[in-house]
Amino acid sequence: MAITFIIPVPCRNMSFKKKRLMEKSKRRFFNALIFFLYIIQYLQTVNRTSIISIIAAILVTLWIYASVSKLLDMENSRREMLNQVFSNDIARMLTWIVPAAELTTSALLLFTKTKIMGFYASAFLLLSFTVYIVLVMSNVFGRIPCSCGGILEKMSWGQHLAFNIFFIGITFIAIILSRKHTAFAKEIFINRKGGDRQT
16 A cells, blocks of 8 residues: 655745735735825815814824723733734833833824824834834744734734825825925915015
């Protein structure tokens, strides 16, 4: 009776899966970029202040939810952070630093004078998280840890990436509109000041 041995070839399979994953991520990125450009074109016809306020409210909701969910279940947050690719010391520090940064960012977004700083802080946090996700998906660290808690726990890393790209997109829209709004307000102030001097 002949015995047949089945020899698996994981390397070829893994590289094929990795390529497919990267191709899907690229497609999602370019689709998100096209969508972002369409949104910018559309927003040129809409009231800037309203859009800035709506985006600020969305980001405040995101950061408060993310930070509070971590703080209410610190034991689980610590366990999830220790499961990431960082050293234990860095992971323990990040367990507190990340929710603190998220709460600070949401506070900045609540006030008119600090709103633009809140948008820049949001962009920094989102870009940092996105770079980490891309590195994880590229298997740079040699393993793929589980995703974060909260609503993101149910997402794959690819969905998490698309989620972040969407929020990066609206954050940069808010930054662009805020800068234009500030420049326009300064121009009005200078023109009024000049008019008062003439009278």
